[in-house]
Amino acid sequence: MNQIDRRELAFLHDLYVEQEWTQRFANLLDKHMVFSDDDEKILYVNAGTGGHVLALRERLNEKTKLFATCDDHHKLSIAQSKASVLKADVFFTTDKITDEKFNVVLADASFIEYENLPSFVEEIIGFSKDGGKVAFFTVTAGSFGEVFSFLWEVLFNEGLGMDGQEAAKLIESFPTVSCVEKISKEAGLKHVRSYTSNEIFEYRNGSELINSVLVSRFFLPNWLNFLEEEQKSGVCEMLARLIDEEYGDMSFRFSVKATLIKGEKAIS
Secondary structure (H helix, E strand, O other), X not given: OOHHHHHHHHHHHHHHHHHHHHHHHHHHHHHHOOOOOOOOEEEEEOOXXXXXXXHHHHHOOOOOEEEEEOOOHHHHHHHHHHHHHHOOOEEEEOOOOOOOOEEEEEEEOOOOOHHHHHHHHHHHHHOEEEEEEEEEEEEEOOOOHHHHHHHHHHHHHHOOHHHHHHHHHHHOOOOOHHHHHXXXXXXXXXXXXXXXXXXXXXXXXXXXXXXXXXXXXXXXXXXXXXXXXXXXXXXXXHHHHHHHHHHOOOOEEEEEEEEEEEEEEOOO
């Protein structure tokens, strides 16, 4: 991906992902995460373009030092610009902060693939002080099922994706809540608690679904990465058509299981 594409994706992330996706997970964290004046240093991993971090800054004690990592320089630039406008005291960086330990570590794992989740959780726990608070949010089993069932039918009818088996893999690509809890405990988290919210995404019809920025730019490219570009276009059109045939004039909805995991780093 070239720099122009990355810059565009960063702006789209700020305009759509932060508002339509991340905010739902952030609400879950805000509801269940308690901060104290003793939290001297807080780290937020995968801060995107900074929306949730800057909102947290307003809630925290002014003496609390807030650090945040972004996964590319374009998102970093947007986050820093926002912080400058708001005169918010947040240290944003794209580098891993390895020379500090934090009282609290927060992380957005909503785009972390299941196979990479154990190493990600282990990494963020490593940023915490012994006994420090750690919390992250992710997507768990039962998400996108309404979309994947239609996608399976399209692939099967067209003889693509091993006759729908690729869609079946998507259904199985999200861990159960108990699995994420187990991963967290094995990585060194104690007093693990989980909270799940069933988030509903609604679209007027199939066309609005496949043309929405969130789905077309951030979900479908990953879901259909086993297809050629021409095949992807055809599958998307058939997906929209199949949804409209099934739902008629009714809107189409899919659900996402947004899950927050929190605990404390075990004292070594």
